[in-house]
Amino acid sequence: xxxxxxxxxxxxxxxxxxxxxxxxxxxxxxxxxxxxxxxxxxxxxxxxxxxxxxxxxxxxxxxxxxxxxxxxxxxxxxxxxxxxxxxxxxxxxxxxxxxxxxxxxxxxxxxxxxxxxxxxxxxxxxxxxxxxxxxxxxxxxxxxxxxxxxxxxxxxxxxxxxxxxxxxxxxxxxxxxxxxxxxxxxxxxxxxxxxxxxxxxxxxxxxxxxxxxxxxxxxxxxxxxxxxx
Numbered sequence: 001x002x003x004x005x006x007x008x009x010x011x012x013x014x015x016x017x018x019x020x021x022x023x024x025x026x027x028x029x030x031x032x033x034x035x036x037x038x039x040x041x042x043x044x045x046x047x048x049x050x051x052x053x054x055x056x057x058x059x060x061x062x063x064x065x066x067x068x069x070x071x072x073x074x075x076x077x078x079x080x081x082x083x084x085x086x087x088x089x090x091x092x093x094x095x096x097x098x099x100x101x102x103x104x105x106x107x108x109x110x111x112x113x114x115x116x117x118x119x120x121x122x123x124x125x126x127x128x129x130x131x132x133x134x135x136x137x138x139x140x141x142x143x144x145x146x147x148x149x150x151x152x153x154x155x156x157x158x159x160x161x162x163x164x165x166x167x168x169x170x171x172x173x174x175x176x177x178x179x180x181x182x183x184x185x186x187x188x189x190x191x192x193x194x195x196x197x198x199x200x201x202x203x204x205x206x207x208x209x210x211x212x213x214x215x216x217x218x219x220x221x222x223x224x225x226x227x228x229x
Contacts, residue, residue, distance in 0.1 A: 043223035046210035050197045055206055059112065060188035061128065064135050066098070067108035073228045075107055076206040078114040078193045081123035081142055082150045083202040089215040090143040096218040101225050111139060113189045114202050119155050122177055124186050126159060129176035130166040138166055 055076055056063075075097075079086040101107040115121040127138040141162055142149070149158035163173045176182070193199035197206070205212045205221075208228045216224070 042220070043227055044212060044216070044220060046212060048198065048211045049209045050206055050211060052209040054196065055209060059192060060185040061113070062132075063110045063112070064132055065108050065110055066136060067102040068105040069108060071102075071105055071108040073101065073107035073208055073225050074110070074206075075225070076110045076112060078112050078190075078197075078199045078202060078204045080114050080116045080202040081120040081127075081139075082115075082117055082146065083120070084146070085215040086203045087143045087146045089203055090140065093216060093218045093221055097221050097225070100222065106229060107225055111136075112193060113186045114193050114199060114204075115186065115190060116202065119150055121183065121186060122155070122159060123149075125176055125179065125182050126163050126168070126173070128182060128186070129172070129179070130163070130168065134166050138162070141165065 052074065056074065077086075077089075079089075097107070098109070102109050113124040115124055123142050127135045127142065130138045145158075145162060149155050149162065152158045160170060160173050163176075164170075168176070193204075198211070201213045203213070203215055205216065205224075207224050210224070212224065
């Protein structure tokens with residue numbers, strides 16, 4: 001399924017993405033995610049491991065690192081902007097993890113693009129076009145307002161309103177979503193996640209190389225991080 005999605009996006013003209021946003025049928029709500037089963041405050045067992053050096057190798061798009069680059073713990077999340085499990089993680093777990101581990105220098109956090117549908121792809125592209133200094137804030141707003149734009153009859157109108165909050169004009173909005181090079185690079189990040197690290201669900205996390213799928217609770221994520229401190 002993922003290979004077909006990438007072929008469709010990279011094979012079509014970049015301008016077709018703007019057309020795809022006009023129909024609510026373009027939004028897929030079926031991105032699979034494994035639900036965590038561990039009890040609160042208990043770290044779930046990892047589903048596998050990946051080489052940390054390979055995980056941190058340069059991607060098609062540069063990573064935006066939150067926290068101390070030299071932190072002992074590295075958290076990498078592969079997410080889709082239309083994934084409700086990803087939204088739940090960013091609203092319910094991320095604020096606590098940011099406060100207790102990222103802001104204190106114990107961990108650094110990297111969010112990587114893994115879009116499952118054209119609307120998620122467009123949202124990630126807009127976040128990149130906002131600039132590295134605004135990308136994180138843009139992602140936060142997109143998750144916070146996911147219900148308003150991801151399921152809208154015309155996602156382009158809803159996404160434009162969000163883009164304008166970052167200072168983007170309508171012309172810049174259209175130029176961003178017509179940027180075939182950026183589109184290709186977002187899809188390449190997804191492809192690397194799938195092919196190199198076995199990502200197939202969102203969110204998927206790698207904590208110092210240990211792999212976890214599903215929107216972990218604050219207690220579960222904290223327990224995972226503590227294992228590596």
